[in-house]
Amino acid sequence: xxxxxxxxxxxxxxxxxxxxxxxxxxxxxxxxxxxxxxxxxxxxxxxxxxxxxxxxxxxxxxxxxxxxxxxxxxxxxxxxxxxxxxxxxxxxxxxxxxxxxxxxxxxxxx
Amino acid sequence: xxxxxxxxxxxxxxxxxxxxxxxxxxxxxxxxxxxxxxxxxxxxxxxxxxxxxxxxxxxxxxxxxxxxxxxxxxxxxxxxxxxxxxxxxxxxxxxxxxxxxxxxxxxxxx
DNA sequence: AAATTATATCGTAATATTGCAATAAACAAA
DNA sequence: TTTGTTTATTGCAATATTACGATATAATTT
Numbered sequence: 306x307x308x309x310x311x312x313x314x315x316x317x318x319x320x321x322x323x324x325x326x327x328x329x330x331x332x333x334x335x336x337x338x339x340x341x342x343x344x345x346x347x348x349x350x351x352x353x354x355x356x357x358x359x360x361x362x363x364x365x366x367x368x369x370x371x372x373x374x375x376x377x378x379x380x381x382x383x384x385x386x387x388x389x390x391x392x393x394x395x396x397x398x399x400x401x402x403x404x405x406x407x408x409x410x411x412x413x414x415x
Numbered sequence: 416x417x418x419x420x421x422x423x424x425x426x427x428x429x430x431x432x433x434x435x436x437x438x439x440x441x442x443x444x445x446x447x448x449x450x451x452x453x454x455x456x457x458x459x460x461x462x463x464x465x466x467x468x469x470x471x472x473x474x475x476x477x478x479x480x481x482x483x484x485x486x487x488x489x490x491x492x493x494x495x496x497x498x499x500x501x502x503x504x505x506x507x508x509x510x511x512x513x514x515x516x517x518x519x520x521x522x523x524x525x
Numbered sequence: 526a527a528a529t530t531a532t533a534t535c536g537t538a539a540t541a542t543t544g545c546a547a548t549a550a551a552c553a554a555a
Numbered sequence: 556t557t558t559g560t561t562t563a564t565t566g567c568a569a570t571a572t573t574a575c576g577a578t579a580t581a582a583t584t585t
């Protein structure tokens with residue numbers, strides 16, 4: 306079907322999955338890495354940086370914005386994108402909340 | 416097209432994206448959470464836990480196994496699944512490697 | 526051997542995602 | 556007003572994902 310049965314899962318599970326999904330494309334990782342590297346708000350110099358067509362990059366930016374990782378503010382004809390620092394940390398803690406649940410490495414024979 | 420242009424990105428970017436993608440479905444989050452909760456290897460009691468059909472859960476398990484987060488060992492007619500602890504920690508550090516790149520919260524006016 | 530149990534795979538249908546060309550929209554500059 | 560610049564949206568086409576029923580596989584049990 307291609308449709309995820311979100312109603313079968315908790316809000317937390319759905320949110321974590323949605324965030325992971327947003328990170329689930331190398332172009333979106335590259336976008337974030339570039340924003341982290343220059344550590345600033347940049348207008349679409351990403352189109353020059355990333356070897357994909359401008360509409361494609363625009364879509365990836367929307368996907369990251371949709372989960373709150375990015376924010377964009379209009380500045381003349383261009384848009385300044387940057388990382389939403391509060392959300393960024395929140396998301397990191399959401400992921401670590403999952404990862405840290407692993408306690409010991411009890412030998413289970415696997 | 417629906418096909419990701421992996422050749423345009425680094426191995427690291429592709430790996431991180433593939434891992435995130437594997438976490439990008441609530442059923443797979445639920446599977447991991449359950450494995451973490453019982454902290455043991457379980458045969459497919461997941462089929463009873465998660466409200467999806469058995470073939471669907473099997474596919475999700477394969478997806479998690481494909482990125483190394485799970486390992487399964489055959490035990491009679493059933494399969495014991497558990498988290499690969501080494502890989503688990505490795506993946507956590509990969510994600511934190513991205514998240515920790517965010518240094519300051521310099522005011523960029525966005 | 527036949528039946529049972531547990532899991533994987535196949536086939537199929539529906540929806541989602543990715544990508545690009547073309548175009549639109551919004552603003553700036555001449 | 557016209558021209559250029561930048562970003563978003565639309566309209567495809569191709570591929571991927573999700574889901575389930577049916578079936579296959581593999582080991583255990585009777």
